[in-house]
Every structure is written in structure tokens, then in C-alpha cells.
Amino acid sequence: MTAVPGRRSSTFTRLVRHGFTDPGAAHRLLDLPVMAAVHSDPVLLDALGAVADPDLALGGLVRLVEAQPEDGRRVLLDTLLAAKPLRDRLLGVLGASEALGDHLARHPGDWRTLVTWEAADLHPGVEEFEHDLAEADDPVSLRVAYRRSLLGIAARDVCGTIDVKETAAELADLATATLRAALAIARTAAPEDAAQCRLAVIALGKCGGHELNYVSDVDVVFVAEPAGGAEENTAIRAATRLASHLMRICSETTVEGTIWPVDANLRPEGRNGPLVRTLSSHLAYYQRWAKTWEFQALLKARPVAGDPALGEEYIEAVSPLVWQAAERENFVPDVQKMRRRVIDNIPAAEVERELKLGPGGLRDVEFAVQLLQLVHGRSDPGLRSGSTLDALQALAAGGYVGRADAGQLDDAYRFLRAMEHRIQLYRLRRTHLVPEDPADLRRLGRSLGLRMDPVFELNREWRRHASVVRRLHEKLFYRPLLDAAAQLAPGETRLSTQAARQRLEALGYADPAAALRHLEALASGVSRKAAIQRTLLPVLLGWFADSADPDAGLLGFRKVSDALGKTPWYLRLLRDEGAAAENLARVLSAGRLAPDLLLRAPEAVAILGDPGGLKPRSREHLEPEVLAAVGRQASAETAVAVARGVRRRELFRTAAADLIGSYGTEESPAEADTGALADRVGDAVTDLNAATIAGALRAAVRERWGDELPTRFAVIGMGRFGGHELGYGSDADVLFVHEPREGVGEQEAGRAAHAVVSEMRRLLQLPTADPPLLIDADLRPEGKSGPLVRTLASYEAYYRRWSLGWESQALLRAEPMAGDRELGERFIALVDPLRYPQDGVSEDAVREIRRLKARMESERLPRGADPTLHTKLGRGGLSDVEWTVQLFQLRHAWAEPGLRTTRTRRALSAAHTAGLIAAEDAQILDEAWVLASRVRNGVMLVRGRAGDTFPSDGRELAALGRYLGYGPGHVGDMLDDYRRITRRARAVMETLFYDA
Structure with a gap:
């Protein structure tokens, strides 16, 4: 019969209105002879339009009707039309x-299992599921019976008869009955094994916690004792055979598919x-x-199968150990590290779609709740x-989490x-990835009751709830600490002082009482400052806890806040x-140097909020600033104090950038190129020390001679200073060179040069709380016995007649750093033939250099120092590498022109x-x-x-480990890696340097 075009169009419109996305295919299915009885029944179309995917539901219904015996088709369709509960359940499952x-x-x-339920059967438990599975006597029939029971759970779920918590509990009960x-x-297959052992199956994870997914590994451990x-x-071998057989029954794939994998990898020693x-084992x-x-x-452990008495014995024995776990060293860092590892292992392309493991996902909620349980469950069995x-x-209820916060998180977790x-229910596959296909997203959104614009509404709700969860550490773990310390209004939820101390102690605070006092000082009161602090501190506490020294971080923050708290921009900067x-949190909790620098000039906090603020400033920018500031001062002492202030600020900038680059932040992970980090520090510290020395030179000259010294004067950087490789605590090795100006006698020029060197050294050695800048001139001709400063002609005469091999080697790092630039360049031209000798150094000179190196190794290493861990003179350390290069x-x-550089790494690359x-x-x-440089x-x-x-010191060693990229508990790995890397370097050095 040919369809009337107008009628066909009307049918298509009706199908689209009922939610069908392929009305042509739906029309063809409804036109099939087996569907003749319900072809245009509005009851059926309305019911199909109410499900998650009407097209999927109709296709499934047609297949089900076709699979019925001839006389069963009419029964199914008549029952479907007559019984709304069946219609909702069956079509709801078929559409999802x-x-x-x-x-x-x-x-x-x-399908008949969905026809009706008595009120008492709406929430079956383990016994009811056991009854449903009772006739299954082999793996295939067990799978069929399992899916039949799963059908009932899914029907109750999609119809809203049970909520998400009850669904998860029923799934766990069905898993228990299946085990x-x-x-x-x-x-039954091995009665002799069964007779020899008592075997108990303990469920962990989601099954143990009565919160199982539709498709999930069921985590278990097996415990057994002899019997008979x-x-x-013998009993353990028998129990192992039974346990292995149980796992195969559940995990293997047959013609009826699989049930779910039984995973025993959480047992002691894991797979091994x-x-x-x-x-007892x-x-x-x-x-x-x-x-x-x-x-x-x-x-979450609970006994689920096997010998119930043995299962209870197991739980009673291990429970005290569980509730003592929070007292273990590095407890919270261990838990946090495990969470980070989970996130790090997610493929980059899937992070944004990971519903379970990604940031703001289900695991975030579970980890936070478990962390709080383990900390406070020690003294509160109700948790x-x-x-x-x-x-x-x-x-x-116990006041460990604010009720509003808990309510928000409950909503997010349920959603x-x-x-x-619903994602897993579609194909009964183990997945936690939100689909990308619009049709899948539409079905998923509709299954959750989102009907206006399912895809848009789903994404909006998902992101909203994930955003709530991403703040879970603030909401669950840290904010109540403030409530314990702050002055709350009557009736507000707050932790007891004891509970707050327990939580701080678990977070790694060595002095929780002092930490509470700091929190009270920062967050108490009704001022705007206290209100902003209460917003900031929960997050800061988390960052402090993630460091090697939370106490130092919190104390430093209090000191900075005390110094700047009344400054309008300070808290606004941190908040916005x-x-x-x-x-700021990373810098304050990373050690002593950066906080000490910051506390000397707290306004430097502003550097941390400037997008370009952490970029070190070059000497071309620093030196004019320092010289201008020096020129505005009335005395040499105040001039050098100003220059030191610039150095302090820039040293803080460099240290902060180094720490943040090494640790990373939540938005920006740590930089992987440690060589670039080391070079950046070397360049920055060298440039700011050069600018400081230039400022001290200008101050020394102005104090006595005004704008011009009677002799031209230059400071030549040597050693790590000349190599742009200074560390935070390095001295500045220098040579001083001068040349009398026209019309000035050599003696007068010499006296002026000596006077300015002495004044520079005095000014730079004035007492100060800043890290010292020591200038060391011991690499000059004749060492400590020779004059501090020479004329260029004197240097030329000395090097021509008396120079030793070590001086040629030392001059490899010579570079002008301050003073008369043209004079400095002429000094470099003078020494170039000495440090880059034509045809290379003689073999006699090479032997002398090797002799000096061997002598230095035997004589200069401090007594008692471990030669495998000394960064400068130890095995494979700085000295080994630099002397080889x-x-x-x-x-x-x-x-080789590329070797004509003062920098070790550049020379090594050129070689x-x-x-x-x-x-x-x-x-x-x-x-x-x-x-070695970074250490x-x-x-x-x-x-x-x-x-x-x-x-x-343990804390200092842990902080050093964090700086080098080693997390909590990995100090041993750091030392092992250092020894391994430097041992290899020593072997290379002995081959290349000693021709071993």
C-alpha cells in the first residue's frame, strides 16, 4: 500500500515532536507487520518520547517483539499498552x-521480570539477589541470571524508583550475591579443596563501600585458614585454586559476555x-x-563471600591499623601524591573528558572524604x-565540614x-569518559532529565558541579581550620581545637598549636582584612601543606601580612x-633565603603578581638604575645601602623565579629543562652582582674624587663570576686593573687605585642582614702576596715573564664586569694569547695541571666530608667537570673559536x-x-x-628534594641519583682529563 504524502509528513512531524532523530527509520520500524497492533497508538509514542533515546528504544522493542514466539508477541504488546509501570520500565531500559x-x-x-513488583521488592538486598541467582550452576547461566537481575536495577534506576546512591548499593549487593x-x-567443582580450607572474600573499593558502578572491577582480597x-x-594452595576459579568465573568472556573483572591487585605486595x-600473614x-x-x-573493606566468621575476624584485625594510618609519617603528602599520580597518568587528550579521575572528578571527592575520615576517624567512630x-x-554532622559545603558536594557527587x-549503562562497558558524539551527549542529557537543550544543559551542569568539586580541598580540608581559629557567630559549625590540631598535624605541621595561633591572628575579627584572609587562607594552607616545611610557610605569611596588611594593594593582589x-605560598615555604629577602622588603610581593615580574633583569637595565640611585645619595654608605637594596630585590626576584620554575604551580607545571634554570640563575646573580659592584665603585669614587678617578679603573670577573655561573652564595672572584690618566703620575694613580679598591671592599663589607657580597682577589698575580691592583702594563710584564700554568687556566674565565669598559676590553686582548695559546699548552703544562688537580682533591676536601656528595670538590662534581672542559x-x-668562552656549558657544547x-x-x-650547581x-x-x-637536617633535605623535583618520601632517590650521575661523570673525567 502506498503511503499518502501528506499523511507521511504528518507522521514524521509527530515522531520528531516525540524526540526521534531519525523519523524515517522510526516510521519504517512502526510499519513492520510485527508492530501492526501498536503502529499508531499514541500511548506507545508518548512513552517512547519520554525515554533517553526514542530511536534506540523503538529499535530494541522491535527486536524484542520479533524474538518472541508467535503467540507471545501479542501478549507482550497488549501488556505493554495496558500496564504503564511495565511500559516505563521496559522502554526506559531500552532507551538507555x-x-x-x-x-x-x-x-x-x-521482559516478564519487569511486569510488576510488590512494594517490598522495590529495594532488593543480597538475599533477594541470591535467590535470583540460585539456579545458576555454571558460568554461562550465572551470566544470564546476573544480567536479568541487572535489568531490574537498571529499570528502577531509569524510572527514578531508586536514586543514584540506592542504585550503587543495589549493584554492590548484586556483586556480593554473584561472588x-x-x-x-x-x-562444587572442587569439593576436596573446599573441605581443606576456610576461605573469606573481602571486598574493597566501591563494592566494599556499597557504591558500585554498572561496570567496574570488583576489588577483593582473599584470606584463608586451614579446615578439616x-x-x-595445603589449605592455602586449596584456597588459591578456589579463589582463582572464582575470578575466572566472573572475569572470563563467554557467549553471554562477561560479568566484571575480579581484581585482587590491592592485596599485600600487589601482583607480586x-x-x-x-x-596472621x-x-x-x-x-x-x-x-x-x-x-x-x-x-571500605567488608566481608562479602565465603566464611563469614573468618571475614569478620579479618575486619576486626585490620580496622585498628586503618584508623592509625593518619599517624604515619608523610600521611597527607602520601595521599596527595597518590592523587597527583592518578591525574598525571591520564592521557592528555582525555583529561577534560575524564569524569572519574580528572580534576573536579569523582575521585577528588572520594579522596578528600577518605582523607578526612582517616584523620578524624581515629577519635570519632561515627565517621x-x-x-x-x-x-x-x-x-x-560532626562539624568537620560545613553543612552548606557538604550539601554542595553531595549534589555534585550524585550528579x-x-x-x-548512564554512560556505562549504554553498552555496559567500563568507561569514565564523557562522550564527544552529539547523539551520545543528547541521550546522556535526556537520561538525566535534561530535555530543553540536552547537550548544552548537560555540559553546563557538568562543568558547574566539577567546579564545585575542584575546590574540594578548600571546602573540605582547610576552611574548617579557620573556623576553629576564627571568632564565629553562635551556632556556626566549627572544629574543636583538638580536631583542628589533629588535622594540622596530619598535614605536616610540626607545631599545630603555633599554626592555630597564626590562623587566629590572621583571620579573626570582622575587618575587611580578616574577611579577605579567610578567603585566601584555605587555599594557602593547602599549598603550605604541599611543601617540605608548612610551619615556615604559615609563619612567613603571617610576618608578611603583618608588615603589609594595612597596605591596600597587598590583599587585593593576592585575592585577585x-x-x-x-x-607567595611556594616561596614562603621553600626555605629561608627567599622569605628572609622578602621580609627585609615586603613590598617585593608585588613582583609575584606581575606576569613579567619573575623575569630576571639584565645588567643593561640594572646598572643604570643602580648608578642613578647611587648618584642621588649624600654619602658612600647610604649609596651602597641603596645599591644593596636593589640587589636584595633582584635576588628575591631570581630566587622566587627559580623556586616557582622548579616547583611549578597548579596552572604551570615545573619546567623540565633544569639546565635552563641553572643558566638563568647564573646569569641573573652574575648581572646583579656586577651592577652592585659598579654601584660600590661609583660610591667609592664620588666620596673622595667626585666624578672622575685620577686613573682609569676596571673590575675583571674571574672564576664563576666571569663565567656567568654564580650561585646565590658565591663569592665574586675579581682582578683590579688601572691605567693612569693623561698628566697623572704613576704613583698618584697607583695610590688612587689602591684607595678605591680598599673603599669598595669596606663598603661592601659593612654589616647587613642581606646575603653578603664578598669580592675575592686571590686569583691575582702572585696571589695573596701580590698587589691588589696593577696597571695594564704591569699585568703585561708579569704574564710575559712569570705567569704559571694555573694562571692561564684561571684567565679562561676572565671577563670585564665593572668600571672602564675600554680598559677592560684591552685587558682581555692582553690575556687572550695566554689563555688560548697558539698550538695549545705544552705537555709539561698539562702534567702540572693534572698534578694540581690531584693535589686539590687530596688536600682541599673538608675533613669528614663524603666525597660522593660534595658538589664542588667531590667525585664528578663541579671541579671535575670544569677542569676537564x-x-x-x-x-x-x-x-676552535667556539671554545673561546668563559661559560662551562657553552665550552662543553663547543667541544x-x-x-x-x-x-x-x-x-x-x-x-x-x-x-651540582642546582644542589x-x-x-x-x-x-x-x-x-x-x-x-x-631532615626537613632541609626534604625541601632540597622538592627544589630538585623529588616529592615527599623520595630523599633517598635524590641522593642515589646524585651519586649515580656524578659517578658516571667522574668516569668520563678520568678518561678525558687524566687519559685513564
């Missing part, structure tokens, strides 16, 4: 789950440990070897629930879990410029480019040099004073 539609097509009689049925099948007089080893242990492991995350995993939502409610359930607050310069720079050093050897030396810088940042060895 392609996989359950497939199941119904394979088992067409299973019991699978164990029964395994026991069997020996322990035995599948089954006795109770479990306890021995947890008491001696377990890591923090293993106790976190046990928080010891395996369910995330129950635990969150208990935390709010995200509902999204996760997100990077400024985090940068300098030997190549002395031998080959005359022929490789020229084919003098193999690529691997050059890389090994470069890595060791960069690492020295890190020691100064952490301790506030220079040092060439690793700190002995």
Missing part, C-alpha cells in the same frame, strides 16, 4: 542501554604477592610493610563508613555518579591575581660540536655540572647560607 536491549533479544522471556554464587560453583585438619600450606594469605604485612595508600584502600555520601554526611552510571597567592680549552681554543668529546660523554658531564643553589635557598654538601 543498547547492551540490555541485546540481552532481551537473546533472552526474550526476561557467593561463583564461589559456590568453584566449590589440613596443614596450612600470593593471591591468598592467612590472617595479612597482619604481619600490614604492620611492617604496608604503605599509606594500602590503609586507605582498606577503609567510619565505607560509603562516600554517608561519610560526608557524618563529617558534616557526576549519575552521569557515570591567582598566581600571586600561589607564588678547561683542559680542552687550553689545548684547542686557538683552533662536542668540534668532535673533541663524544655526545654521550658531553651529556654526562653537562648533567652532572647542572645537578648548591638549593642548599642556599633552603638554609639561607652557602654550602657544598647536602643538608643533614
